[in-house]
Amino acid sequence: MMVTKKFWRQGEPFVWATSLALSLILFMTFLLFYVVLANGIMVFWPKEVTLATLTSGGYLLGEIVQDEKNPATGKKRLQFKIGNRDLYGLDFKWVDAASVSNFSLPADVYVLERQEHGNFYGSLKELKTPGLFLPVDKKESLQAALDTIEPQRGEVKKIERKIAILNRQVEENNNKLARLRYHKKENTPAAVAMQVEAKNIKGEFDRLVALLDGKRAIVLANEAVLVDANGQEKTIALANIVRCYQPNSMSWLAKWSYYGKRLRELLFAEPRESNTEGGLFPAIFGTIMLIFLMSILSFPLGVIAGIYLREYAREGYLVQMVRIAVNNLAGIPSIVYGIFGLGFFVYGVGGQIDQLFFPENLPTPTFGTGGILWASLTLGLLTVPVVIVATEEALGAIPPGIREGSQALAATKFQTLTRILLPMASPGILTGFILAMARAAGEVAPLMITGVVKLAPALPLDGSFPYLHLDRKFMHLGFHIYDIGFQSPNVEAAKPMVYVTTLLLILIVLIMTSTAIYLRNRMRERFSVADL
Numbered sequence: 001m002m003v004t005k006k007f008w009r010q011g012e013p014f015v016w017a018t019s020l021a022l023s024l025i026l027f028m029t030f031l032l033f034y035v036v037l038a039n040g041i042m043v044f045w046p047k048e049v050t051l052a053t054l055t056s057g058g059y060l061l062g063e064i065v066q067d068e069k070n071p072a073t074g075k076k077r078l079q080f081k082i083g084n085r086d087l088y089g090l091d092f093k094w095v096d097a098a099s100v101s102n103f104s105l106p107a108d109v110y111v112l113e114r115q116e117h118g119n120f121y122g123s124l125k126e127l128k129t130p131g132l133f134l135p136v137d138k139k140e141s142l143q144a145a146l147d148t149i150e151p152q153r154g155e156v157k158k159i160e161r162k163i164a165i166l167n168r169q170v171e172e173n174n175n176k177l178a179r180l181r182y183h184k185k186e187n188t189p190a191a192v193a194m195q196v197e198a199k200n201i202k203g204e205f206d207r208l209v210a211l212l213d214g215k216r217a218i219v220l221a222n223e224a225v226l227v228d229a230n231g232q233e234k235t236i237a238l239a240n241i242v243r244c245y246q247p248n249s250m251s252w253l254a255k256w257s258y259y260g261k262r263l264r265e266l267l268f269a270e271p272r273e274s275n276t277e278g279g280l281f282p283a284i285f286g287t288i289m290l291i292f293l294m295s296i297l298s299f300p301l302g303v304i305a306g307i308y309l310r311e312y313a314r315e316g317y318l319v320q321m322v323r324i325a326v327n328n329l330a331g332i333p334s335i336v337y338g339i340f341g342l343g344f345f346v347y348g349v350g351g352q353i354d355q356l357f358f359p360e361n362l363p364t365p366t367f368g369t370g371g372i373l374w375a376s377l378t379l380g381l382l383t384v385p386v387v388i389v390a391t392e393e394a395l396g397a398i399p400p401g402i403r404e405g406s407q408a409l410a411a412t413k414f415q416t417l418t419r420i421l422l423p424m425a426s427p428g429i430l431t432g433f434i435l436a437m438a439r440a441a442g443e444v445a446p447l448m449i450t451g452v453v454k455l456a457p458a459l460p461l462d463g464s465f466p467y468l469h470l471d472r473k474f475m476h477l478g479f480h481i482y483d484i485g486f487q488s489p490n491v492e493a494a495k496p497m498v499y500v501t502t503l504l505l506i507l508i509v510l511i512m513t514s515t516a517i518y519l520r521n522r523m524r525e526r527f528s529v530a531d532l
Contacts, residue, residue, distance in 0.1 A: 033506065040503035043496040044262035046247040046255050049109045049121055051229060052080070052095065053102040060095060061109065061121045061229035070096060083111075083119035084228055091118055091493045107249040110142065110226065113242040116273060118493060122226040125233065129222045142224055142244050149238050152219050156239075159212045166205045168464055173198050175361065182360035242272075266500065275454065275484050276494040280501060282456055286474035287441065287508065289460060290376055294440050298380035299387060299433055306391025306429075311417060323392075330385040338446030341378030346370060346450060366471055370451035372460045373470035378446045383436035390432020394425035423523070430520040434513050441509045444478040452479045454487075477505040 052060040062082035070077045076097040085091055112120040124142050127134075132148045134141070173194055180191045219239040227233050245258055269279025305326075313319045350367035358366040367373075398421055406416040422429075444452075453473045460472045481501050488494040 036499055036503050036506060039496075040499035043500050044259050044266070046111070046245060046250060046258050048105055048248055049111060050080075051104045051106050051109070052078075052100045053104070054095070055099050055101050059229035060093070060100075062093075065092065067097070070094075081119075083121045084117075084234070086117040087228060087232060087234060091490060105248045107246065109248055110244050110246055112226070112236065112244045113277070114236065115240045115242060118273065118277075120226060120234065120236065122228045122234070125225045125227050127222075127224055128235075129238075131218050131221050145222065145224070145238055146241060146244060149219060149222055152215065153239060156212065156215050156219060159208055159215065163205065163208050163212065165464075166201055166208065169201055170198065170205070173201065178360040266504075271455065274488060274490075274494075275480060276488060276490070276497050280477065280480065280504065282459060283475040283477045283480045283501070284504070284508070285459055285461075286372070286452075286456070287477045287505070290372060290379065290447075290474065290476060291437060291441055291512065293372065293376035294379040294383065295433070295437060297376055298384045298436065301380070302384045302387025302432070302436075303391050303429060305384070306388045307395065307417065307422075309388070310392045310395040311413070311421070326385045326388050330389065333445075334382055334443050335445040337378055337382045338449045340381070341374055341446060341450045342370075345374040345377050350374065369471075370449070370473055371471045372451055372474045375447050375451040375474070378450050379440045379443060382443065382446065383440050386436040386439070387429070387432045390435070391425070391429050394428025394431075395421060397428065398424050423526075427520045427524040430516055430523065434516045434520070437516065438509055438513055441505070441512070442478055444476070444482055447476055447479055452476045454479075454483050477501055477508070481505070 047063045049061060050064050054060060060080055060082065062080040065079045065081050067076060067078045069075065073096070077094050078097055078100075080093050080095060081091060082088060082093050083091060106123075108123055110120075110122060110124055112122075114120060124140070127140060127142065127145055129145055129148075131152075132145060134144055134148060177186070177191060177194050177198070180186050180188065180194075185191060216239075220237045222238045223235050224238060224241070225233055225235050243261070245254075247255075250258070265279045267279065267284065268281050270282060271280065272278035309319060309322065313322075346369065350365065350369065350371075353367040354362060354365055402420060402424070403416055406420050407413070411419070451473050453475065456473055456475045458469070458472060460469050460474055461467065462469070481498055484494040484501070485491070485498045
């Protein structure tokens with residue numbers, strides 16, 4: 001009896017329960033990461049294209065994605081990614097294994113990645129390239145035709161970039177003219193000069209548009225005629241083909257080369273096909289910039305507030321209420337912060353900025369609408385309580401003798417704080433910052449009403465003055481996952497990109513938090529109590 005009481009009194013069951021809970025959490029975390037990694041890392045690997053001969057007499061060509069038992073019949077069935085959406089109206093098709101008489105891997109099958117309508121699976125019938133001069137030995141090579149047309153596509157993109165620059169110039173010029181008209185200065189020499197400049201820009205714009213139309217017509221005149229497994233023909237403009245490959249005849253080196261190109265496209269290209277294909281650079285850039293701005297805004301404020309509460313504020317009813325409020329703020333749902341950010345920052349502060357500095361643009365808002373600045377401020381408020389609590393706890397963990405010894409040596413309270421307490425507390429403060437940064441990276445709900453968009457026309461940071469455009473909307477990896485996973489018209493086709501984006505977001509958070517943890521550990525080694 002005494003042994004049992006001692007067993008419970010020492011807390012052994014709670015120790016084992018805590019270790020079991022920790023083990024379960026670690027197991028679920030690693031399981032989640034494994035599922036994301038297993039489904040995301042092989043998305044870009046070129047899979048074999050299978051030709052299935054059906055017992056009904058037809059054919060089915062595509063990638064075998066998965067197999068399972070048919071819930072209705074209990075027999076095995078296969079899911080084919082057949083592509084050719086413009087021919088069939090769907091990307092995937094289930095086929096009972098018993099209805100297939102033969103499987104084969106034809107070496108001449110092409111997989112075409114297109115600007116729209118998804119992949120095309122089929123064989124090349126002929127090339128129509130009146131605007132290209134192909135070598136005689138490569139007259140029937142689709143890859144040679146794509147390589148030859150690439151300089152022309154580059155010229156088209158170059159003209160499109162020039163038109164985009166002119167559009168920005170027109171927008172800036174119109175804003176200046178609107179400002180002059182608002183201040184009743186539309187007849188001044190400056191306004192007349194701007195109007196002349198606008199006419200010149202308009203003339204150059206029309207010239208480039210005409211040149212672009214001509215270049216596009218030349219590029220679009222080059223086509224490839226392909227046939228699907230059942231002999232149905234499809235003519236595709238070479239300009240609409242992103243890349244082509246023959247997976248059944250590719251070597252391992254060629255597959256690794258293709259995989260590397262797809263990874264490079266993922267990191268540095270823009271999305272296409274309703275965000276289900278292409279790259280994620282705008283979303284990666286927006287996510288990192290959002291976290292960076294949020295850190296600049298929230299970290300100093302949280303640290304200063306924590307220092308004041310711990311070192312300077314007199315203990316009393318008001319300070320206790322502030323601490324309770326800070327702890328409660330850490331548990332408020334993020335969407336509530338989003339509503340507050342929309343009402344206070346966007347409509348309140350942003351609306352006042354528009355009235356004071358951009359009245360000529362009203363009723364079209366400049367800062368009175370969602371943007372990366374307001375989203376960063378909203379996430380900053382979301383994460384400030386975590387930093388405040390961590391700062392207080394880190395300062396409170398320092399033995400009182402440290403403070404007393406410093407002041408006994410004639411150091412002021414401020415000198416003690418800046419030269420001894422803050423260096424010693426920096427590892428704990430960084431711990432709070434790491435937690436805040438990790439939470440902010442995955443938040444989506446506040447961003448949906450404070451500035452994030454499905455597709456941003458321009459980045460918040462670019463080469464046009466004033467270079468940093470805090471009023472612009474932005475893309476975010478978390479919202480990208482939500483958009484393609486739950487708002488895409490073709491969820492099954494978007495599933496691979498969901499895994500890839502999730503994996504990328506996890507890796508970004510791991511890299512940023514690992515860097516912060518490394519800096520924290522260095523500070524812990526440098527500012528240990530023994531060294532001081």
